Amino acid sequence: MDSVIRIEDAGKITLKNGMFTKGAIEVKSIEVTPLKTDKKVIDSQLAEAIDESSDDIIKLHQANFPVLDYHVHLKEDLTLDLAKSQSRRYGINYALAPNCGIGFPIQDDAQVLGYFNGMQGQPFVQAMQGEGREWPVTFSKEVRNLFDYVFTDAMTFTDRKGNRTRLWMPG
Structure with a gap:
């Protein structure tokens, strides 16, 4: 040009x-x-x-x-190709973070490795979102260390009665 x-x-x-x-x-x-x-x-x-x-x-x-969105999830309405296109169009870099935990799309080290290996060469920062309270023992430190960073939130916890509580889900 x-x-x-x-x-x-x-x-x-x-x-x-x-x-x-x-x-x-x-x-x-x-x-x-x-x-x-x-x-x-x-x-x-x-x-x-x-x-x-x-x-x-x-x-x-x-x-x-640099402008970077540190919390992007690929879902039905945001495919890998659409994420690339949007990132280029808006000039915002993305960190892709699969949801990793029991009851989530990625539930063990083998699935993390499959995801991570499939993302090699993609133009994104690679993050891991640990879901639930047990994710630190569900996923090995070696696998977690593959990512640029790992994060979680306080949206899932065990209540006083010992029940799993997910703040984003009704009831």
């Missing part, structure tokens, strides 16, 4: 043909593979492009203030 509209300080920051370093560089092994240009993909991306000089989220990124 020859003309990129950017905020003044970021106007010269573009990817172009040419050298990627000046001076000497020593490496043991390097392989650079030029990507094939797919006009359909580029046209599709340009159709969704916005004026970067007037978009507040992009201005934050260009000012070295």
